[in-house]
Each structure stands twice: as structure tokens, then as C-alpha cells.
Amino acid sequence: MKSIQEDIKNQQFKPVYLLFGEEAYLRQQYKQKLLDALMPEEDTMNYSRYEGKGIEPREIIDLAETMPFFADRRVILLEDTGFFKNKCEELAEYFKQLPDYLCMIFVESEVDKRGKMYKAAKAAGRVTEFAVQNIQTLTRWVLQMLGREGKRITQRDMELFLTKTGTDMGNIRMELEKLLVYTMGREIVSSADIEAVCTTQTSNKIFDMVRAVTERNQKKALDLYNDLLTLKEPPMRILFLLAKQFNQLMITKEMSEKGYGQPEIASQLGVPPFVVRNYFQIVKRYRLSQLRQAVEDFTEAEELVKTGRLGDVLSVELLIVKYSSGE
DSSP states (O other), X not given: OHHHHHHHHHTOOOSEEEXXXXXXXXXXXXXXXXXXXXXOTTOOTTEEEEESSOOOHHHHHHHHTSOOSSSSOEEEEEESOSTTTSOOHHHHHHGGGOOTTEEEEEXXXXXXXXXXXXXXXXXXXXXXXXXXXXXXXHHHXXXXXXXXXXXXXXXXXXXXXHHHHOSOHHHHHHHHHHHHHHTTTOSBOOHHHHHHHOOOOHHHHHHHHHHHHHTTOHHHHHHHHHHHHHTTOOHHHHHHHHHHHHHHHHHHHHHHHTTOOHHHHHHHHTSOHHHHHHHHHHHTTSOHHHHHHHHHHHHHHHHHHHTTSSXXXXXXXXXXXXXXXXX
């Protein structure tokens, strides 16, 4: 990201930019930064945009070979083309001889780093991966946005906010905008405000369901399950996320019994430390053997559903009932 910022600052641009990675919000932000720096807003003659698979490489090359009209640059934006996931020998070869007036910006959700296109783009220009940001970076980002609006929040309430939003920056930005409107005229953002207006992501609803199961609150767990079904969440996805949660609980239990602390466990699981703190509260209610059995049960249920021996909705209900009924 810093290298793109330097290019923009110095007005020295590469002929190829490849922006990819899981964090879609950052991909879009840096795409727009490049476009704003490269093209005057009124210049539509020297700017072209392509999106989706099925684009003919020869068409792109022919356009790239067309000199810009009364301008220094021709800019071609290509989004989610699949060129970096599948073979595209023609473009990869063309990257070796790009005209000096050309700037091609590729924005892709998936790339194959072993492929010729990726290697050719890296050799010809700049490749930037936008990974999911860690919790410290996200916290600083949210605090900066709150600070610009003259608002404050406690560390505990920040954790609650990020627990609800997840790590997707686009979703965080949207939920924060709701909070800012809701707390207009007030300096402090409270947990009550967050609970009132912020939408809990599916994966976090799953965690609430797991917590209800571990607290033996069968009614609440089943109610949460029905809420997810009402929201058109596929039962197989719910089953997958439940299995993932119990697997993380099992790993937490294993590592804690071996003497590892919260930071090490958080690093192993790829989750914020405050999430592991929540896990610690749950795993105290289980023996390691119980968690291992739960993971096996979820794996078996998935197999039964896939082979048609058990209905998808019923499979999740049975597991919720089993693990919220005590021993």
C-alpha cells in the first residue's frame, strides 16, 4: 500500500497494477486513489473499464496499443477478469513490451501466485495484496474515524463493536456510520448504542448460539437457529460455522492445558485476543474429550447430510439439542 501511495505522491506510475486480496474495502479504496491520480475526471476518451470473465485478451491488447487522444496516458481498468486464476498466455507475454503511455489496473478477488500472469504483472509493475487487517489496525482505524467526529469509546465497548461487525472493513464502516448518526449530539459511544443499532454478523450469531448451547440454554440456542433460518442462512453453512467454532474451542482447550496463554492461542487461531478470552469462559465448562467428540459429531453430521441420510435443518437441531442438554 505504501508503494502505491509513493507512486501517487511522486506522480511516477507503473504500467501495470494488480490489486488483490481478501479485504475488498481496501482494494476498492486504492483502485479509486489510482484512478483519481491518473485521470482527469472529464477525460472519458482515454479511460476504459472491463469487468467479469469472458473478456477477450486480444481486445484488451488492441485497445492498449491505441495511442491516447490529446493526453499523456491511456488507463484501462479490469475487474474480476479471472486472468490471474486461469491461464492467459497472450496478456502475460504482452506485459513484457507495454507502451510507456499505458497504465493497466487489475482488481481481482482471486489470483494464482504461481501463474505466469501474476509473475508477469510483478515483473512489469506493482502487485499489492490487501489482506484482512489485524485487530490492532482495525481498532486504530475506528478510533481515528470516531475522533474526527469528536467521539470516544471504551476499550471494552470497542471490543463489543468489533465482535458484532467482524473484520470486514466495508461492514465496519457501514456499522460505524449508523452509530455516528444514532449518537449525534453525544460524545460517548456506549455498549447500549452498539446493541441498539449494530447488526451482528452471521459468524457472531453462531458464536452466540454456541454460548447458549454451552450454558445449557436450549431454548435460546434453538431460537437463534430459527432466526438464522428466517434470514435465509443455509443450514449447511450454519453447520460448517458451528463445526468451526467447536474446533476452535477444542484447540483453545488443548493449548491452554499445555500452558499456552491467550496471545499464543489467538495467533494460532487467527482471531483477536478478546475472542480467545470469550473462548476461555466457554471451555471451562467442557472436558477436552467432550470437545473432541463434538468435532467428530459435526463432521459425521455433515457427511450424513451430504449423502442424503439426514436432513440439513434437522442435523443442526439434533446437535443443538444434544450439546445443550447436559451430560
